[in-house]
Amino acid sequence: MATRKESSSSPSAPMASTGGTLDSPVKQIQIEGLVVLKIIKHYQEEGQGSEVVQGVLLGLVVEDRLEITNCFPFPQHTEDDADFDEVQYQMEMMRSLRHVNIDHLHVGWYQSTFYGSFVSRALLDSQFSYQHAIEESVVLIYDPIKTAQGSLSLKAYRLTPKLMEICKEKDFTPEGLKKASVGFENMFEEVPIVIKNSHLISVLLWDLEDKSTVSDKHELLNLSSSNHLEKSLQLLMDRVDDLNQDIVKYNTYSRNLSKQQQQKHQYLQRRQQENVQRQSRGEPPLPEEDLTKLFKPPLPPPRMDTLLIAGQVNNYCQNVKEFTSQNLGKLFMAEALQGHN
């Protein structure tokens, strides 16, 4: 485990160059190995199947770097304790941690995901409230399935300032989104992660690596991947269906709108003609009526969900792409090996 983690910290590093260029207060995230282990442990113990586990991240901000030094999990919700007060629990937990001299600054939260499906309204809302209250806060997404396949998947996301604006104004109409020029690509920004361990731990790991057998590693070369792909496709298909529905909805909306525009236009023209006639007869023109009352514009469908779905679809696609490219590589390698033999 430990070795894998070490190795995975390197692929996550290059991502820093893609994200993080924005003028956000956090440009890099440094995570203690302890936090990663704790998150993994939390999922392994409590989450199963498509269930999601969540928890609070604690740490501190150093210049433009967010250091996450500790975390604690949220208990799973059950039907029985509906009156469970999350805030109360958080506060108490942090207070207790402070008593034992652990970093107690709230810097975000983490969540596990099932096949990369995390872009949802709930995530958006809670991340918005976090970021609203604590500017630096991030959400860590942990993908246990991918991790199980051999590469630790841990990603940090923040809402882009644009999206923050929109969320603040709660303006999810097509026009609002258009004005803010928010697309599914720039809803979230990914912040590069660096996993950092103390030197002592590193030494221990080196030591352990020597002792570990090779057998631990060959999972990486596993070729049976159709199950994972199938699942992803299934999810992707569901999203596409949703997207389809939303588009149809939007389609009807815009058709209605244009129809009404036409009606309005006709009405105005008629009114104008009438006025001209009246003028020629020397009568006073008809009073202006409130057009909005006459033509109530159809309610525009909220586009936020569509955006989120699109983001999710994008996410899946990335996943699949990543996964397949990895697998292709493996296949080519296997072929080469076969040929060699």
Add this chain to the structure above:
Amino acid sequence: MSRFFATGSDSESEESSSGDEITSKAPGTNFKQSLLLSDDEEDTKRVVRSAKDKRFEELTNLIKTIRNAMKIRDMSKCLEEFEQLCRAFLKSKNIVDKEGVPQFYIRLLADLEDYLNQLWEDKEGKKKMNKNNAKALSTLRQKIRKYNRDFETEIAAYKENPQESADEEEEKEQEDSGSSSESEDDGGEEVSAKSFLKKKPEGPSEASKFLKGAKGSGDESSSSDDDDDDDEDWGGDTEESGSESSDDEEGKSKSLATAFLKKAGTDKGSIKKVEKKKKQKKERAGELQEGEGDDEDGPWEKVKGGVPLVKEKPKMFAKGTEINIPVVVKKLNEILQARGKKGTDRAAQIELLHALAIIAGENNLGQGILVKIKFNIIASLYDYNPNLAAFMKADMWKKCLDCIDELLDILFENNNIFIGENIAEDSENLNISDQPFRVRGCVLTLVERMDEEFTKIMQNTDPHSQEYVDNLKDEGRVCGIIDRLLSYLENKGSTEEICRVYLRRIMHTYYKFDYKAHRRSLGLQGETKSEQDQEESEGEDSAVIMDRLCKFIYAKDRTDRIRTCAILCHIYHHALHSRWYQARDLMLMSHLQDNIQHADPPVQILYNRTMVQLGICAFRQGMIKDAHNALLDIQSSGRAKELLGQGLLMRNMQERNAEQEKIEKRRQVPFHMHINLELLECVYLVSAMLLEIPYMAAHEFDARRRMISKQFHHQLRVGERQPLLGPPESMREHVVAASKAMKMGDWRTCHSFIINEKMNSKVWDLFPETQRVREMLVRKIQEESLRTYLFTYSSVYDSISMQTLSEMFELEIPTVHSIISKMIINEELMASLDQPTQTVVMHRTEPTSLQNMALQLAEKLGSLVENNERIFDLKQGVYGGYFNRDQKGGYQQKQPYQRDQKGGYQQKQGGYQRGGYRNQNQSNY
């Protein structure tokens, strides 16, 4: 009538009239009697009345009503009647032109105007009037003023000398009535005048003269016997009008009230007229011999209270009357006259006819007359119920059956009776002579009606009561009658009649399962049979009968409906007796499916019944697909009950009104002909299961998979929705549970769900050949389970031994071999058979689930893009379309590769789907 105005006030006149009523009885009787006495001459002198009389009578009637209305100051009524009068007057214009304006008309106009003016001036009275009346008064006043302008001179003349003009009119009337045969008048004159004078000495001679004239006209009209009903009416009416005008002329004579009274009596109901007519006829029949006292009593009662005569003991013929055929016929006609009229006591009429029949029988008047009377008795039995919906009472029904039986007895005994609908009344020959009897009437119609009545009785009896069973016992008699009629008509009837009676016979045969023939075919004869059975089995097989009758109809019938019904019944009968191929061929040859929707509802119901029976037959024979197809239309609508005419659906209650409901109720099939709906549904669901489950397994990943049976899927879904799955209870649950087992290829569980005690008692035992059907079912389940298993799990196997499969599904190896071969040929299973090792080697060319998924995704993305483009279209207006079309084309072109892979099965499976479906499918690509 004008005297009312002479007296001035209305109330006074009313008083006087009411006073008159009390005192008027005696003169009334006298008056009446005089009329009756004059009846003596009626037989000799009668003439059809002219149109003029008819018109004038109409007018006088109206005038009378107006005068009544005037009396009670009912202005609105007055106005209404006046308008009618004007119209009637216009109608009789040409007569008026010829004859001049009748005096009574002028008189009314003058009187009415006077009266109105008087009312108008009476301010007090006007105030008291209600709104409607006041309004009517003013309208009427204006109207009459305008109207009277045309008759100014006449009215003026009348006003000058009311009496004279009245006289004139009187004379004219007299002339009118007598004009047709003045000379004959003289003969009767003295008698009637004398009689009148005798009773009413103070009456002016003019009155008597007039009266006599009127009477005379009545007498004249009575001279022709054939038209007596018309003449009777005319006679009566002229009396009335005559008496009225005579009253006017008499002025203060008391007989006015009498006349009124009598008039009212006759107006009150047609009963009286009928009675009178009867009475008169009776008298005529009785030929003068009737006692004077008798004669007087009759009218007495009539005048007094309008007691219906029928209550009296029907007195047919006077003592000593020579009873011969014409007399009886006359009597018969007389009774029949009352038929269909309001207020006629139908039960009494039937009694009368029976009595007449007995008299005819006693006097040996010959069979002809008896047959004629019988016809009429049966007809009046049918008439007994006033509306179509009501059904016959049990005793009536029995009587009816007896009557028809008797009638048929007579017909069989006497070969020389010709009956027919088209024999005219006057060309009948009822006399006993060398010539054969000719009687008008149609036995066939009567029997058909009887059959309908029987159906009605069955429809209206609670099917779960003992009464129903009792009623059903009559079916034998009905059939017997039809059989007798059939043999009678085979000798005498025309082809059409034979066709009709054949159809009746068929209708009573087609739905009955011929157990005797069935047993005989099984070779069980003589094993456990009572003597009665032996007797019964001596008859012809119903199949032979059906064949003979239907073939006759096919060859001879010219009305489409009878042939259609016969074909359907024939098919039904075939299907019922498991002669599937005959039934199917007949159905296909008849091409009924194409045009049945143009038929009337009862035929459509019969068609539906036939289709259902055909489906069940196919199922028994193991033709699952055919069974499913035949039942699909009926079952898929969910209205099987309604379509088969076995009950009304509750949910339609709001949609139809009471009238429609009645009509629908009349279409219902009697309970003993019902097709078990649960059996029907079970057969349908099981056939759907046997088709659908393998199909579902074969097309698990097909995005565009369609359903073979919506209803079956619905049941499956209902089953899935259950939160807790207990052991199946109802038939449907059993089928659902069995389907689930079959989906897994577990034929044993499936079998145990389909065939068990519960299902046996509910469904399978209802088939005549239970055991055979069950065996067939087990085999089908095994086969289809095998197919399902191969579809579902073929991807798991590299190869599978047929030996194993054969053991798993308890099928012989050749069967397994043939099933697998079929699947391979149909490209349902991508595999090949390895002969030496007897194994099936899978090719694994099926797309994997991942590939399937990818295909689905591609499809979805295609539609997504399309939708997106539509938005784009909207934004871009017309210009966008250009670019889009290309793009869309691209997508559409990309699709076919999918079809290459999947199309294979879809085309092979095409057998299930009907044309519409497939077209739709293909247009999607």
